[in-house]
Amino acid sequence: MNDIKDKTELADNTCEQLVLGTVMNNESALAEAVGLLSEHSFADWQNRQLWQLIVTLYRQGSEVNVVSIGKLLASHTDMQVTMAYLAQVATECVVSGTLQDYLLRLKELEQRRALKYVGIKIQSLSNDESTPVDEALSNARQLIDDSLSDRKNSVITLQQASEQMLQQLQERINGKAEAGTMTGFHAIDSHGGLRPSDLVIIAGCTSQGKTAFATSLVLHAIQTGCKVAFYSLEMTAIQLAARMTAMCSHVSASTISYQHPSNSDMVKIQATAHAMPKDSLYFDDSSTSSIDKILASIRRMKIRYRIDGAVVDYLQILNVNMRTANKEQQMADVARRLKNLAKELGIWIIALSQLNRNKENPEPTIDRLRDSGQIAEAADIVLLIYRPEYYGQAYLPKSTGRSNDSSHNKAVITVAKGRNIGTFQFVCDFTPELTLFSDEAQPHDEVILSAQPVQQEADSPYGDVPF
Numbered sequence: 001m002n003d004i005k006d007k008t009e010l011a012d013n014t015c016e017q018l019v020l021g022t023v024m025n026n027e028s029a030l031a032e033a034v035g036l037l038s039e040h041s042f043a044d045w046q047n048r049q050l051w052q053l054i055v056t057l058y059r060q061g062s063e064v065n066v067v068s069i070g071k072l073l074a075s076h077t078d079m080q081v082t083m084a085y086l087a088q089v090a091t092e093c094v095v096s097g098t099l100q101d102y103l104l105r106l107k108e109l110e111q112r113r114a115l116k117y118v119g120i121k122i123q124s125l126s127n128d129e130s131t132p133v134d135e136a137l138s139n140a141r142q143l144i145d146d147s148l149s150d151r152k153n154s155v156i157t158l159q160q161a162s163e164q165m166l167q168q169l170q171e172r173i174n175g176k177a178e179a180g181t182m183t184g185f186h187a188i189d190s191h192g193g194l195r196p197s198d199l200v201i202i203a204g205c206t207s208q209g210k211t212a213f214a215t216s217l218v219l220h221a222i223q224t225g226c227k228v229a230f231y232s233l234e235m236t237a238i239q240l241a242a243r244m245t246a247m248c249s250h251v252s253a254s255t256i257s258y259q260h261p262s263n264s265d266m267v268k269i270q271a272t273a274h275a276m277p278k279d280s281l282y283f284d285d286s287s288t289s290s291i292d293k294i295l296a297s298i299r300r301m302k303i304r305y306r307i308d309g310a311v312v313d314y315l316q317i318l319n320v321n322m323r324t325a326n327k328e329q330q331m332a333d334v335a336r337r338l339k340n341l342a343k344e345l346g347i348w349i350i351a352l353s354q355l356n357r358n359k360e361n362p363e364p365t366i367d368r369l370r371d372s373g374q375i376a377e378a379a380d381i382v383l384l385i386y387r388p389e390y391y392g393q394a395y396l397p398k399s400t401g402r403s404n405d406s407s408h409n410k411a412v413i414t415v416a417k418g419r420n421i422g423t424f425q426f427v428c429d430f431t432p433e434l435t436l437f438s439d440e441a442q443p444h445d446e447v448i449l450s451a452q453p454v455q456q457e458a459d460s461p462y463g464d465v466p467f
Contacts, residue, residue: 010109013044015105018092019094020054022093025065039051040114041109049079049080050069053076061302118143118144122140182221183221184217185439186443187413191421194309196342196346198380199335199380201352209437214311215240219247221308227306228282228308229284231298234313237285240283247436294312314353315353316353332374335351339378362391363388364414366382369382383413385413399449410428411428425447427440429441
């Protein structure tokens with residue numbers, strides 16, 4: 001396509017410069033642009049070369065700004081873009097409308113240029129009488145199909161998919177398959193743990209321990225060699241570190257965070273802090289102001305540190321850049337974007353969510369996910385947390401099959417949706433002073449919830465699909 005000279009009406013240099021200037025100064029805008037555009041989206045050769053430099057830095061997980069682009073430009077003697085032009089473009093920025101409008105315009109112009117190129121090639125085929133008509137028509141159809149594709153060979157046949165499935169199955173039988181991330185909870189780990197591409201929703205009412213449960217999962221994950229990024233909109237990295245230290249040292253979280261620990265407690269705290277995995281858990285407090293920044297940061301974490309998973313705490317207080325959408329639409333969009341990112345990067349993502357209260361029956365259900373039932377639709381796994389003791393109930397609920405057992409320091413975890421693992425329920429221990437969830441000292445089998453009326457999606461392997 002590069003040998004075809006583009007006419008003015010098929011290019012918009014001002015739009016190209018506005019997009020480039022915006023992504024140089026806005027990390028979340030950069031992630032959105034990279035997901036949609038390619039170098040062919042820029043008709044001007046200078047803009048195309050600047051885009052190539054920007055994408056190179058982005059793929060490396062490096063910061064993208066005028067300084068870093070300038071350094072990379074200086075090392076590429078084959079590029080003819082001047083520093084003056086870079087500085088000029090860096091001052092441009094989208095100030096009216098949304099960035100997506102500009103991105104879509106560049107994408108449309110790219111497709112029109114591709115269509116023009118196809119037209120020229122088809123015209124050449126039509127004038128070549130040495131090529132049989134059938135072959136010329138076939139070539140023309142192929143050119144049109146290629147122009148409509150997104151330059152990515154993402155299509156595979158059923159045979160190829162089946163071969164990959166059988167290979168994975170054989171590797172699992174031979175003990176060579178990539179294992180999921182273990183959580184420290186037997187009921188979850190026996191079903192494969194946290195798997196790449198999974199979106200896991202941990203939901204519960206206020207004060208049920210959503211953050212504590214997620215932290216317990218993450219703590220076990222990093223202790224087994226996994227790398228995790230943690231995004232909390234309510235707690236700082238120091239506060240989360242204090243919680244993890246409490247879980248491992250058995251010194252209460254309040255003592256570590258607010259009191260003067262005794263000498264013996266201080267020894268435990270210091271020993272635990274030094275023994276914690278040093279480079280396995282990452283916090284990016286500067287990126288927790290919006291979903292766009294979190295998504296961009298997760299991408300960067302994957303590139304830089306090869307993370308296995310990420311935690312977002314929590315959905316309902318995220319800043320979502322959708323002014324005209326209601327809260328339900330916003331949450332649905334966030335859930336879908338998290339799921340798509342998990343699938344794209346091959347990591348698991350845990351997102352915490354509030355549940356609507358039900359004073360008459362506090363035991364949680366999946367249909368009480370706050371603001372959007374579509375959160376559950378996007379998720380692969382939905383975990384509901386319930387501490388009956390918090391509501392003054394002395395015994396475990398009947399659904400556990402242990403209604404004669406005390407609820408003291410116990411929590412009921414319900415897998416209300418399991419796209420590939422089914423639904424079940426188990427009881428675990430909860431130590432309030434340590435904010436620690438853990439497997440019961442006296443283990444019990446989980447309860448299979450096959451009789452529970454959980455709505456199944458059309459693509460669920462546990463639905464009633466006639467074959």
